[in-house]
Amino acid sequence: MDIISKNRWVAPMLSVLLVCIVGVNVVQATGKWNEASDSRQMTELASSVQNNGSTSSEGDRRMMVDGTSLSAEPSVHSANWTVSLPAKDWLTAAQEEQELNKAKAKQKAKAAAAAKAKNEAALKLAKIEKAKAAAALTTPPQKLYFTRTKLLTQEESKLATWSYSVSDKELLLLQKIVMAEAEGEPYEGKVAVANVVLNRLRSANFPDSIYKVIYQKSQFSPVANGRLKRMVPNEDSVKAVNAALNGQKEVADDTYYFLSLTLADDLTVAHSKKKVKTIGHHTFYK
Structure with a gap:
């Protein structure tokens, strides 16, 4: 009992020593963990700085129009760029370009409409002129x-x-003689017969009126056989005469004769005159 009484302080002392030893170990372990954590954080921070260094540097160097530095925080950057004057200027330029493109498109459409109207007017005028020309050919002149x-x-x-x-x-x-001589001939042949009559009217070697040219002795067989009097001119004959009177020529002005080589009884013209051309069954001479 005396021994125990004398050594009763040993147990508390050992307990305190044990607690100190455990505490030192815990502190050392915690410090190492903190150092590892700090090292890892520093490594990640360095990597982040390296990757974003240029962006951060450029962001730090950007200035607002009023001279205030832009914040390094992304949210602040967004807010500053949203309200900065350069962004407003860019928007204004885009709107001006859009308006300019609209004006150009409108001007182009206006020019196209003007060109279309001009072409339509030209076509209309051409139709009018063509109609006038056609009317002139179908209307006989009163004077040659x-x-x-x-x-x-x-x-x-x-x-x-x-x-x-x-x-x-x-x-x-004139319409009747064309009908009588060229009833079954092409339209061009009918015009050519009228040309021959008018060429004779002009020439000093033939009578000086249409009536006398047609009724000159032994010149047109329908006159001799009386067929001329029975003729009623058809539409083609009337048109052919009108065209010839208005200057259309299927044979030259020095063409004075024609005949059908298969029907003519007298071929003196064919043997004595120079051939000009053949239209249908008629051969024309000068």
Whole structure:
């Protein structure tokens, strides 16, 4: 008992010593863990700085228009760029470009519409002129104009050396002789027959009126056999005469003869005159 009484302080002392030893170990372990954690955080921070260094540097160097530095925080950057004047200027430029493109498109559409209207007007004028020309060919002139060598058109009347007035009776007579001579011939052949009559009217070697040219002795077989009187001109014959009177020529101005080589009884013309051309069954000579 005395021994125990004398050594009763040993147990508490040992307990305190044990607690100190455990505490030192715990502190050392905690310090190492903190050092490892700090080292890992520093490594990640260094990597982040390396990867974003240029961005952060550029962000730090960016300035607002009023001279205030932009914050390094991304949220602050976004807010500053949203309200900065350069962003507003860029938006204004884009709007101006859009308006300019709209104006160009409108001007282009206007030019296209003007060109279309001009083309339509030109086509309309061409149709009118064509209609006038067609009407001129279907309307016989009341007066013919000649030079010494040719029949002139109505537009060439100022060049004429003499003129000839066509009566209604002579117009009908000319239509009948064309019908009688070229009833089964092509339209061009009908015009050519009318050309021959008018060429003779112009020439000093033939009579000086349409009536006398047609009724000259032994010149046109329908006159001799009486067929001319029975003729009623058809539409093609009327058109062909009108065209010839208005200056259309299927044979030259010095063509004075024609005949059908298969039907003619007298081939003197074919043997004595120079051939000009053949239209249908008729051969024309000068």
